[in-house]
């Protein structure tokens with residue numbers, strides 16, 4: 507019998523939905539042959555609406571930003587937040603890199619790695635010569651003793667503008683084999699989504715009425731003190747930020763996992779954004795810091811016509827520029843939510859959109 511994955515599209519569809527004409531016609535309506543190679547067992551596509559953030563100013567450059575979201579009023583809020591905030595300054599350590607971990611319970615891995623650092627870098631680079639030709643490649647090797655039984659080797663890799671998971675995973679496996687050939691026991695190797703090599707910082711300030719200023723600061727303090735509030739505040743940030751990540755064909759789960767891990771780096775999960783008030787000038791000073799490890803080429807981006815169109819719309823020259831837009835969008839989005847929460851409340855915007863849906 508032919509396996510499901512080896513059947514033709516028509517055979518698969520009829521096996522899954524053949525008994526139900528309505529189901530079948532809905533799946534057929536959203537089928538897109540250009541996307542059918544991205545996943546196994548393709549049956550149809552799940553369209554997520556793209557709304558436009560008309561004007562986002564980052565480092566004094568203005569962008570038209572596509573946000574993919576299923577949530578009503580996110581895009582309206584992003585527009586409002588971006589307009590109120592004006593220019594957002596984004597900085598990051600140069601150059602950004604991606605990270606692969608080799609996990610081991612063999613203590614010998616620490617000394618071996620220190621003694622053979624250059625060989626390890628060479629093994630990594632030889633496993634993916636095309637990235638070296640493009641001016642990237644493995645940069646550094648670090649050893650970590652998680653405790654006296656668990657060890658991790660980090661290899662930092664410059665993947666240029668590629669998302670890089672495939673590149674670093676290929677390198678990680680090659681290095682893991684090198685350890686094994688040298689009688690060092692390895693559990694596995696895999697990319698780490700907590701990438702301190704791609705930490706971006708966005709900041710700006712805004713003049714507000716004193717009452718609003720104080721209330722936003724109080725609300726922000728909850729996000730720094732209380733995990734229950736922090737998770738919701740951060741969700742508001744991600745409404746915008748992850749929407750841009752998704753719209754550009756990037757892996758939003760890895761982005762979100764990295765952001766959450768970074769937000770709990772010191773042991774307590776906190777909001778991504780910190781707020782300070784400058785009472786002399788009635789100003790709120792906002793600042794967000796998270797890893798934003800993305801790509802503008804490679805992976806599924808190349809196979810996704812809408813991701814490519816959205817990247818063209820953004821006119822970004824590099825993955826780092828895209829990361830700056832993502833974090834700035836998050837800042838505008840969370841600010842709009844915080845502002846609404848302490849003024850009109852969040853439901854008025856949501857309800858307006860719900861009326862349009864019903």
Ligand code: MEV
Pocket residue numbers: 577738739740741742743745840843844847852
């Ligand atoms: C809703 O999607 C997002 C908010 O809950 C964010 C927040 O509470 O800051 C409004």
